[in-house]
Structure formats: C-alpha cells, structure tokens
Amino acid sequence: MTQRKSIFITGAASGIGRHTALLFASRGWFVGLADIDVEGLDRLEREIGADNCRTLWLDVTDAKRYRAAIEMFTSSTGGRLDVLFNNAGILRMGRNEDIPLMQQYLTLDINVKGVLNGIHCALPALRVTPDAHILTMCSTSAIYGMPELAVYSASKHAVHALTEALDLELERDGITVSDIMAPYVNTPMVTGASTQASSVRSTGVNVQPEQVAEVVWKAAHGRKRHWKIHYLTHVLMAVFSLLPPLRRPIIKALCLGR
Template identity: 50%
Template structure:
C-alpha cells in the first residue's frame, strides 16, 4: 500500500492501513508459510521492498519506514533461516508504472522529478530470478541499482542527493 504526500497530510487511518499491509501483512504471511517452508528443501521467501528503503524518502515517510522494516526483516531472516535451508530475499524497485502510482490522488515530488521507469512486467521477472537465486537484494532497473550504489558510497552525503533528487 502507498500513501504519498507530506507526512502531516496523511490521515491516521491511511497510516494504519499502510502499516497493516506493508508490515503486519508481510510478517503474518511469512509466519503462516514458515512451517511448510522449513519442511521444504530449497525453500525461498521473497519479499517486496522499495528504493525508499535505501534512504528515507520525503512525501513517503511512513511508506519508506515500512519498506525499511521489510528490508531489515529480510536480512535478519535470511541469516536466521539459512542454517535451516530457507533463503530469504527481497525485490527492490522504485516507482512502477501501475495505477497505484500513476493515479494516486497526491503525487510525491520524486515521482515528477525522477520519473516512473519500471514496468509491471519487469517486477515478476525479477521475483522469479530472486526465487531461484542466492542474493539477498534483487534490484529492478538501473535507477534502483544506481541509488543503492550512491547511498552506499556517499554515506552521510546521500542526504543532499536525496533532497536534490526529490525536490525537497
């Protein structure tokens, strides 16, 4: 789920719904499937993250935080479950050309500034590769790869890059 706009303008009900889907939904789905996954050789969990989990994104504060949660959960479970034969990966993608992004009643400034490059067809192909691979993070598109690289190499200076890129 996605709610865009300055944090102060996002209704509490929207925040609760976003967290219910992006945090609780992920945890509960994993928990429901885990007994079967642990009994299945070569099992793999694939979660959906976002480039918003690379560095906090203005106009997407709670969404970004929920995707940081997914990223952290993915990394922790990947380490925890590896000895039991379960690989855990996430798919990291920026904005995807879908109605959820393109028809949102409020657009984050970064949508206009950075554009929407990923297609809905790219995402399942990456999920398939993730489900059959051994990497923890699978990025969709050049923008997701570039952002990850820049944040890692720029460290604290990434804040300025994010501000410029998002028009904040």
C-alpha cells in the same frame, strides 16, 4: 493434488502480483492467488486456468485468515510451498501531516504486519519444502527515508532489515529470504494515486510490472538477499555507500527539487 512447484502470491489481482502469477503459471508452476479484489482474482483465474491455480480471498492483516489460506492452498500442493511472495502493499503519497493517521496505520499494517503474518503462517510449509524461498516486495525508498513517502519508506526499511535478519535465521532450515528493490513501478498504486510525490515527476515511472515479475522468477531460483531493479536503485546504493555525506542532498534534490 499437484506435485508441481508452487508459489503463494499476495496482492495477486493486479499489477506486479498479477504479472508474476501469469509468468509462473506459464512456466508450469501452481499458483496461489490471494487478494481482497474478488473480481480481479476471478479474471486472473480465467486467464491462468482453474487447474493451474487456487484463488483465495485474503486480508493480509488478519493472521487467522492468513493461516487458513495457506492451509487451503497447500492442501492442493501436497503440503509443499516453494515460494511465498509477499507482494501486497499500499502507498499513500504526500506530506506526512496531510495523510490521516488511520491511513498511516493502515500502510504499516499491510506493508509490515501483512509480511510478518505471511512469513509466520507459511513457515511450516516452507520448512518441509526443499530449497524454499521467501520473497518480499521492497523499494528503492528503503535506501534512505523519502519525504512525501515517509511511512511507506519506513515500512520498506522494515522489510529490508527483516529480510537480512531472517535470511540468517532461516538458513539452517534451507530457506532463502530475499527482497525485491524497485523504484516507482507502472501500477495503479502509483499512476492512479490522487496525490503524487514530487519524486514521481523528478524520477519518472520507468519500471513495468512485467520486469519485476522476471526478477521475482530469478529470485525464486537464486540466493541474493537484495534484488535491485533499474539503474536508479543501483546508483543510489553505490553512491550512498561510498559517499555518505551526499545522501541527504541527493534525496532533497530528487524528492523536493532543492
């Protein structure tokens, strides 16, 4: 059993989750590594060291398994959970009519239902941990609905609203709720996609997972609700706030080239 600070990371086997796990472990935290990718988890455990983490096979859409995973992890931390990082997510790009309905449902199941499951199952441990945080990966696509990312964008709008609502609700419990808003990140989910949205070409993939991990570290020690990464996120939020009529034409130009 450890008394170190602890973080539970979903989607930990690759990309943002992997780099976040490595960063927190290197800074003395005990890390929960949750994913469906068993081989990826095994590789990561070898890098971090078995004494610094606990690996857990987890499908985030399964609330029963999620609850059991949290209980197993906190049995190694003395019941404490300093940070829940809802990082697991999927992205399907392309025209909405070309994406099978079951894939659209799966996007919502993982990106929204998975987050709801995590928060619900982790709350007992978070409530007994002083200054606990709930962090969720969001997206620049939560600012305005993005064509060729319609369902993904909708899922991130849900995360954005959920963050704001729960940050108010859980304030009395001393729990800070935040999201991390980033444009395209250089991960297999984006670069390895069989179909890529036009906005990938127009805006580029300019954020590295290591950069996101550093922002997660700051968020785990901060109080802001929305942590914005890259100038594109900052510029779009500022322009859309000050000049609402420009939202639609800017998104058309960025995402559809017209």
